[in-house]
Amino acid sequence: MPLRALARVDLGAISANCARLAALAPLCAVVKADGYGHGAVEAARAAQTGGAAWLAVATAGEAAELRAAGIGGPLLVMGALSPEELDMAVAAGADIVAWREELIAALAARARAPRASSPGDIGVHVKLDTGMGRLGTRDPDEATRVAELVAATPGLRLAGAMTHFATADDDPAFMAEQLGRFLPWADALASRHPGLIRHASNSAAALGNPIARLDMIRCGIAIYGMDPFHRDPAGRGLRPALELVSYVAEIKRARPGESAGYGRRFIAERDTWLATIPVGYGDGMPRGLTNRADVLVGGRRVPVAGTVSMDNITVDLGPGEPPPVGTEAVLLGARGGERILAEEWAAALGTINYEITCGITPRVPREYGAAPAAAGGR
The missing domain is CATH 2.40.37.10 (Lyase, Ornithine Decarboxylase; Chain A, domain 1)
Known part of the structure; x- marks a missing residue:
């Protein structure tokens, strides 16, 4: 008799979806929330097999889980972090998202402390809130001050400039407004800091707007073979996993x-x-x-x-x-x-x-x- 209920996950589909997306731009595969219910560790491995250059999670605990499973490579923690969670994320060797100077001071103190588990510089991605209304600063001048403080602080590394679209799946006009707010700030920062990664696109933006792909795309739902536009994944060249x-x-x-x-x-x-x-x-x-x-x-x-x-x-x-x-x-x-x-x-x-x-x-x-x-x- 079969199990009463079973979720079968096709890791080959995740790899194939990631290969499809990585052909558009360097891919950051989002494996938060236990890989959207598919299993974070397994999904992360399949994503890397498919060509994902980065992985992203929402919490420090999720980052620690991936590292404990032996998963290497660049890793970004996108969510807000308490002091205890900040310690955990730093110990995992993950990059951090920041938008306030106070967090940079806290990171600087941790960068000065001996860190056997992750002795390199701590990567920081500065977030400008261009219309999502959640995390990040709405003030591009504040975002610039934070970025320059990161670049000037020993032990920290200015790795990225980012925002997040609120309506990529249903309102391209507002997404264009957000991109119009983000690009002047991010481009100016990148001109002063070569190698900075500008990233904004979720799955819907990555598939729907080539201009928004920039230096990296952050895809979650699409890597699992679901349609970010809520219709038919086959129409996007995606395989449900x-x-x-x-x-x-x-x-x-x-x-x-x-x-x-x-x-x-x-x-x-x-x-x-x-x-x-x-x-x-x-x-x-x-x-x-x-x-x-x-x-x-x-x-x-x-x-x-x-x-x-x-x-x-x-x-x-x-x-x-x-x-x-x-x-x-x-x-x-x-x-x-x-x-x-x-x-x-x-x-x-x-x-x-x-x-x-x-x-x-x-x-x-x-x-x-x-x-x-x-x-x-x-």
């Missing part, structure tokens, strides 16, 4: 008027067969997909019937001869000519594909290798 599978654990007949699930949100209108699949919101299938999603059972698309519960769903197999208990059920993935994408779930839920794979919980084991080919998949 993750499939979520389970199996048929029980089959029973439902007569007209009989129900399934909490709240009786499915009531049979005809004679049909219901299959119970042992996966639910405790595994990462959101409860909001109640009566709003399909599952591939034996390669055939069938609808979810009733409430998604913590550990189980039911699906309506229809009145014909049902498949046997033990038949594979694919919640995300492709079989034959059918596929269910993270984008499909996201559209039903009014969210984005990022949230779908990040939401697959730790109780679902990850299995790494090449996913089964989808013969005739579209």
Whole structure:
């Protein structure tokens, strides 16, 4: 009998997606949030195999995890850091994002201290907030002061100038405004500091706007084979890397008027067969997909019937001869000519594909290798 739920991750797809993106510009592969649910360590290795020159994470703990697994190469911690997290990031030999002079003073003190684990200069990327409204300074003069302070401080290395786009996937006009704010500042800084890396593009900007690629692109969602424009990854030359599978654990007949699930949100209108699949919101299938999603059972698309519960769903197999208990059920993935994408779930839920794979919980084991080919998949 198969596992109740399993996330299969095709590392070859991650490598291929990274190769596709690295052909556009030097690639920084974003592996934060456990590699968007795919597994950070495994995704990082696959990304480097595919040509990623840099890796990026959000937290110091994520940087430490990669280094503990033996992953080398340039590594950027993009998030805010408490003093304790700053120590951890420096110990991991990661580059740091900064925008205030106080942080540079704290880094200078750490640069002067003996550091057996990462004795080189601490790389710093200065962030200008051009419209995202989160981290970074909105003041280009302050950003310049911080950058020049980094360049003048022994033990620190001015490595990059960066910003982050707020609307690369849905409002190119505002992205152009942001780029118009960023480039004059970053270009002036780069003219004074040769070798400085200017970087701004996320996946959507990297695929959608060649002008924004600059010296490096920072791609997350696209390296996992999901569409940053929330439509179809195949149209972007991307291969989804993750499939979520389970199996048929029980089959029973439902007569007209009989129900399934909490709240009786499915009531049979005809004679049909219901299959119970042992996966639910405790595994990462959101409860909001109640009566709003399909599952591939034996390669055939069938609808979810009733409430998604913590550990189980039911699906309506229809009145014909049902498949046997033990038949594979694919919640995300492709079989034959059918596929269910993270984008499909996201559209039903009014969210984005990022949230779908990040939401697959730790109780679902990850299995790494090449996913089964989808013969005739579209």
